[in-house]
Amino acid sequence: MKKPIIAVKNLHKHFTVYKKQPGLLGSIRSLWKRKYETVAAVDGISFSINQGEVVGFIGQNGAGKTTTLKMLSGLLYPTSGEISVLGHNPWDRESVFQKQFSLVLGQKNQLWWDLPAMETFLLNQAIYDIPEKRFRKTLNKLVDLLDVADVVQVQVRKLSLGQRMKCELIAALLHNPKVLFLDEPTIGLDVVMQKTLRDFIAEYNKEFKATVILTSHYMDDVKELCERVIMIDHGKKIYDGLLSNIISKYARNKTLSVIFSKPVAKKSLEKFGTIKDWSESAATLLVPRKDATKQAAKLLESLPVIDLNIEEAPLEAIIREVFGNKAKDA
């Protein structure tokens, strides 16, 4: 059996949070009496990831995704549990380990604000001890792939968000990390730029056999890049498996989109499923997954149908439903 590149066992991270009473009186009272609360940001998560896998971390805000990534990269000290990344305990922050991974936080940057991105690249070359020949080769390749040749000499603060994000990625990849932690890498970018970055990440994974953990609120990122997803809710893992299986596990309905050759009354559609949308010449129905084919055949038989489509529910809707149900259960 292949030894996993990343192995996490029963990981916990608790934060102590100060609860302040509102107003001036609350502030004064807090001088001698304070209320603290322990928040379990990560609550007993376990998983393992093999080399070359691209895994999506899905969860609502505050679910514990970023906290997990920060523990995997050695920034945060776990309250309890075990982590092994590339055979190292990230918390030891050994140079040999740090030279093999990168953490990219979409909302923050490591680039020097007042200097051109090239200065950060050169600094990283020195810090990561990258030989000149390899540095130039990787840099030229990355600059080419991301099409930023004309901006690397411009002050970072004068770059657009998209250009900055591309330069961030270059800075993070110059040392050819074997493991990439990407936290919302496409946040705030337009759809064209999102697509460019997604293609780039896929290309990088393929070429370097890099292991990637990606968190994103954009389902397109997850759909395009990740075969496997880990869903986290309130610090707990609620799903770990193939993305395609989420749909069969959680999606209760399929969508039937029908176009009619003659006007059809709304009432005559009710027996086929839940009507989501209706006009005399077209309708959208929600049908239980297991009955979808049967109902589609009946529709074709009994009504003047000229076109019919059977679609899975959008991933966003399924995930919304999963988290919605979990919230109700809680």
Place this chain on the structure above:
Amino acid sequence: MALSVWSVLFVNQETLFSYNRAEMISYIFVAALLQGLILATSLHGLAQRVYSGEISSLLLKPMSLFSYLAIEEVADKARNVLATIIESGILLVLFQPQIVMPSSGALILFLLWTCGGVLLNFLFSLLFGTLGFWSPETWGPKFLFFIFLDFSAGKLFPLNILPVWLQTMLSFTPFPYLTFMQTQLFLDKVPVGDLLKHSFLILFWVALLALLNSLLWKRGFKSYAAQGQ
């Protein structure tokens, strides 16, 4: 300003608080130089950088955070010293004061003690940096400390003008080694028999502060929340 104040005080007197005019002027110049070299620091905002999570990007890199901060500090000091040399040079040319120069042996020891002072202040700055692990309120305690340092390190006036009991109390602290003792060595006011004792005391304070830093940073990293990053 210090130059003008002491010049006025020396108008009708040869010596004051065991300093003659040339010694006092030398004190002012040496203290100014040491202020740029020892007391000025680029790490005033370190606690805030810790609290805001700004140090995260440094912690992820294969390098020592403290080496990085030390290099930042050295770069800042190089700039300060250059500015002080230019400023003092202009004053020296304008006023042409008499400056007392130490022997070459004393000058070497002076440089070593100055390095010790630089290290001590760096360790103090790191110590205040750890406040950021636990509290957003880092400015108050630091402000009080640096005000106290202005008086206790001999930045504003020589410590010999203080009452003896206060001088004795200060001698049990590391603060005189942040400017005052170096100026005394420069002015040949430290008895030869005490040189070794003071050298050991500097090493003792450096070791103690380094140990304290090691304990607090280790503890701090465990509570580090990498907020906002």
